Amino acid sequence: xxxxxxxxxxxxxxxxxxxxxxxxxNALEEQGRSAEAMAxxxxxxxxxxxCARAHLNRGNVLLARDQIxxxxxxxxxxxxxxxxxxxxxxxxxxxxxxxxxxxxxxxDYQAAIHIKSDFADAxxxxxxxxxxxxxxSEAMESYERALAINPSYAEVHFNLGILATTxxxxxxxxxxxxxxxxxxxxxxxxxxALGKVLTGLGHSDAAExxxxxxLSLEPESAEIxxxxxxxxLVRGKALAALQLIMPNLERSPTATIKIAFANCVARxxxxxxxxxxxxxxxxxxxxxxxxxxxxxxxxxxxIMLDPTTATCVRRVNDRWPAREPKAALFPAEVLxxxxxxxxxxxxxxxxxxxxTEFERFLTAARHALLETxxxxxxxxxxxxxxxxxxxxLARQCFINEYIFDFDEGxxxxxxxxxxxxxxxxxxxxxxxxxxLLAVAAYFPLFTLPEPTRLLAASQHGxxxxxxxxxxxxxxxxxxxxTRVTRLTPITEGVSEKVRAQYEENPYPRWVxxxxxxxxxxxxDRLRRMFPVAxxxxxxxxxxxxxxxxxxxTGRQAIFIAQxxxxxxxxxxDLSLSSIGYAMRKxxxxxxxxMQYAQADILKLGxxxxxxxxxSSIGVLHHLADPFAGWRTLLSRLRPGGxxxxxxxxxxxRRGLAKARELVASRGYTSTADDxxxxxxxxxxGDTRVxxxxxxxxxxxxxxxxxxxxxxxxxxxxxxxxxxxxxxAESGIHFIGFELDPWVLQQYHARFTDDPAGVSLRNWARxxxxxxDTFAGMYQFWIQKPE
Numbered sequence: 001x002x003x004x005x006x007x008x009x010x011x012x013x014x015x016x017x018x019x020x021x022x023x024x025x026n027a028l029e030e031q032g033r034s035a036e037a038m039a040x041x042x043x044x045x046x047x048x049x050x051c052a053r054a055h056l057n058r059g060n061v062l063l064a065r066d067q068i069x070x071x072x073x074x075x076x077x078x079x080x081x082x083x084x085x086x087x088x089x090x091x092x093x094x095x096x097x098x099x100x101x102x103x104x105x106x107x108d109y110q111a112a113i114h115i116k117s118d119f120a121d122a123x124x125x126x127x128x129x130x131x132x133x134x135x136x137s138e139a140m141e142s143y144e145r146a147l148a149i150n151p152s153y154a155e156v157h158f159n160l161g162i163l164a165t166t167x168x169x170x171x172x173x174x175x176x177x178x179x180x181x182x183x184x185x186x187x188x189x190x191x192x193a194l195g196k197v198l199t200g201l202g203h204s205d206a207a208e209x210x211x212x213x214x215l216s217l218e219p220e221s222a223e224i225x226x227x228x229x230x231x232x233l234v235r236g237k238a239l240a241a242l243q244l245i246m247p248n249l250e251r252s253p254t255a256t257i258k259i260a261f262a263n264c265v266a267r268x269x270x271x272x273x274x275x276x277x278x279x280x281x282x283x284x285x286x287x288x289x290x291x292x293x294x295x296x297x298x299x300x301x302x303i304m305l306d307p308t309t310a311t312c313v314r315r316v317n318d319r320w321p322a323r324e325p326k327a328a329l330f331p332a333e334v335l336x337x338x339x340x341x342x343x344x345x346x347x348x349x350x351x352x353x354x355x356t357e358f359e360r361f362l363t364a365a366r367h368a369l370l371e372t373x374x375x376x377x378x379x380x381x382x383x384x385x386x387x388x389x390x391x392x393l394a395r396q397c398f399i400n401e402y403i404f405d406f407d408e409g410x411x412x413x414x415x416x417x418x419x420x421x422x423x424x425x426x427x428x429x430x431x432x433x434x435x436l437l438a439v440a441a442y443f444p445l446f447t448l449p450e451p452t453r454l455l456a457a458s459q460h461g462x463x464x465x466x467x468x469x470x471x472x473x474x475x476x477x478x479x480x481x482t483r484v485t486r487l488t489p490i491t492e493g494v495s496e497k498v499r500a501q502y503e504e505n506p507y508p509r510w511v512x513x514x515x516x517x518x519x520x521x522x523x524d525r526l527r528r529m530f531p532v533a534x535x536x537x538x539x540x541x542x543x544x545x546x547x548x549x550x551x552x553t554g555r556q557a558i559f560i561a562q563x564x565x566x567x568x569x570x571x572x573d574l575s576l577s578s579i580g581y582a583m584r585k586x587x588x589x590x591x592x593x594m595q596y597a598q599a600d601i602l603k604l605g606x607x608x609x610x611x612x613x614x615s616s617i618g619v620l621h622h623l624a625d626p627f628a629g630w631r632t633l634l635s636r637l638r639p640g641g642x643x644x645x646x647x648x649x650x651x652x653r654r655g656l657a658k659a660r661e662l663v664a665s666r667g668y669t670s671t672a673d674d675x676x677x678x679x680x681x682x683x684x685g686d687t688r689v690x691x692x693x694x695x696x697x698x699x700x701x702x703x704x705x706x707x708x709x710x711x712x713x714x715x716x717x718x719x720x721x722x723x724x725x726x727x728a729e730s731g732i733h734f735i736g737f738e739l740d741p742w743v744l745q746q747y748h749a750r751f752t753d754d755p756a757g758v759s760l761r762n763w764a765r766x767x768x769x770x771x772d773t774f775a776g777m778y779q780f781w782i783q784k785p786e
Contacts, residue, residue: 222256262290391462550619554582
């Protein structure tokens with residue numbers, strides 16, 4: 001459609017025609033012809049430079065164009081022309097609130113109300129600004145005054161419902177939201193909010209009905225869809241949630257719907273094969289849409305629905321620990337199936353497999369690869385065709401740091417393969433791909449003498465990906481670690497021992513992290529995470545300064561840099577190996593708002609820099625005194641700042657004591673060989689309880705993770721009573737735990753008087769009855785008082 005020409009040369013008329021020009025402009029504005037409308041308003045100003053209405057309308061157009069400074073001048077001119085023009089004060093307040101000038105905006109709204117005492121919209125806008133400032137009671141009073149003027153103001157009833165929800169007053173919140181719906185039955189946001197409130201009240205059927213109504217009114221809303229799907233999951237309706245998501249995923253694969261799919265399938269163990277679901281699952285892991293570790297076991301349940309693969313896996317486990325010849329376990333039809341299974345390849349390439357059953361199968365597959373590589377016979381077509389599977393297997397071995405078990409004969413054969421490979425490199429001869437993959441499945445290639453020689457010959461496809469992972473990337477990390485600044489010295493004793501552990505085994509070793517394009521401002525993200533919690537929003541959260549204390553290999557640090565808009569982050573750790581890994585991954589993902597430095601948390605009190613947010617997940621409990629480290633971090637946190645912490649639960653990790661007693665009694669060390677021996681003995685001996693408990697943890701399935709889990713040089717486990725005591729002593733405000741929705745629903749059903757879920761005494765009682773609640777960690781947010 002051709003755009004209409006704009007006449008910028010509207011003749012200047014007498015002052016009496018200014019109003020007519022404004023009316024013409026308004027009509028054009030309603031038609032979406034803002035450029036022509038602006039020309040009429042300009043002409044009105046020329047006709048009558050003191051026409052406040054013309055300046056106001058110019059400001060509205062300029063604000064719609066994001067020309068903030070010009071819009072501000074126009075509104076101020078309108079006020080200069082007519083100081084008693086209430087709409088001009090009101091619109092200037094809207095502009096100031098938009099750019100974060102909340103206090104000035106309040107003054108403008110008050111001026112508008114002083115001029116026009118029944119200005120309901122001004123009371124609403126003032127309430128919004130008060131809410132932005134955390135002045136909730138004043139905001140509610142302002143909303144009530146708006147309703148006194150206009151009782152049918154549905155949006156105000158909605159806003160009151162949201163504020164009541166935030167204050168934990170769920171019954172009044174539900175009443176306000178129902179009133180908004182009575183006034184506007186098609187009010188999707190009110191139905192959605194009511195569904196969440198009813199969930200908190202334990203009215204599950206009514207909550208589901210409200211959420212479904214909201215989705216029917218806004219079928220394109222990924223946020224409502226995600227919430228309804230998670231609600232169905234909590235109610236044990238996993239397949240119903242998946243059926244809800246799949247059509248929307250195919251129609252509009254937004255980031256939110258992808259996350260909803262990943263959250264959904266992470267809780268499902270599949271029992272029926274579905275090629276469409278397999279393809280979607282492969283994309284979810286490859287891109288990825290969530291942390292691949294959470295998708296591993298459900299993906300394996302899908303993989304095991306292939307009868308050829310399942311038969312082979314069961315046969316390996318039935319004969320374990322014996323290794324049968326490859327001809328018996330991996331005939332041509334099995335290799336053909338494995339070579340074509342893209343979901344299996346995706347899993348192997350990005351996360352350690354986390355079931356004992358499948359680990360044994362892959363261990364047997366590696367043995368078959370070794371047998372092929374050491375054979376005097378050339379590989380047959382099925383073995384050559386299986387190269388993509390074997391490449392993925394080699395990458396899996398590197399990811400899990402060679403945790404798969406082997407006997408002495410296998411070790412000797414693998415060493416012989418390595419010797420043969422080096423001889424071929426010395427002779428500048430061609431290296432057979434299956435030989436290279438066999439060596440890569442037992443030894444990291446970058447540890448070979450002059451590993452860059454492997455890069456000389458052009459290796460395309462799967463083999464090149466193995467070389468990238470095992471040669472190029474480790475060498476890049478070595479180069480990056482030389483550029484790391486040391487921010488503080490390292491304390492002798494425990495800190496030095498912990499540093500040495502992570503230099504040997506950077507933790508956690510991860511491959512992919514979801515790329516989040518849904519970054520939110522800090523205040524908005526916290527409100528979304530804790531909709532009922534009390535906290536004081538940051539005065540200015542446009543560029544919060546963040547410290548990640550104990551960043552390890554960067555997974556948590558990069559996650560924070562992605563989900564909080566505008567952050568400037570400093571990530572520190574004891575281990576240069578870990579930081580090198582983190583820096584490589586940061587560059588790989590294109591994250592530019594992150595700096596790294598080597599530092600000891602206990603020495604951070606000596607630096608002068610302070611922060612708006614400090615995150616330290618799974619770190620402080622590895623210090624000699626966790627609470628000393630916590631106090632040090634608090635000294636670096638600005639007044640009103642937020643802290644995100646994670647501690648091991650003494651109750652949730654109760655079984656580790658037995659495992660560590662076993663380690664001590666049998667003299668296992670923390671070397672890779674002894675970690676493998678420990679796991680082998682657990683499987684073969686009379687310690688089934690320990691094996692069954694440990695095998696539930698994904699950390700059991702790689703060397704660095706298992707070392708961190710069972711063999712750590714220093715670990716404290718805390719109780720909620722200790723955490724509550726420290727918070728009380730420090731005067732720190734507890735905001736809430738990060739937990740799965742189903743756990744929160746169970747808690748709220750039991751402790752109806754604590755809708756915000758902030759009573760640590762209640763949580764302590766809940767944990768006693770549900771001791772695996774915090775199996776990962778106590779992860780929570782707190783706020784330092786102003």
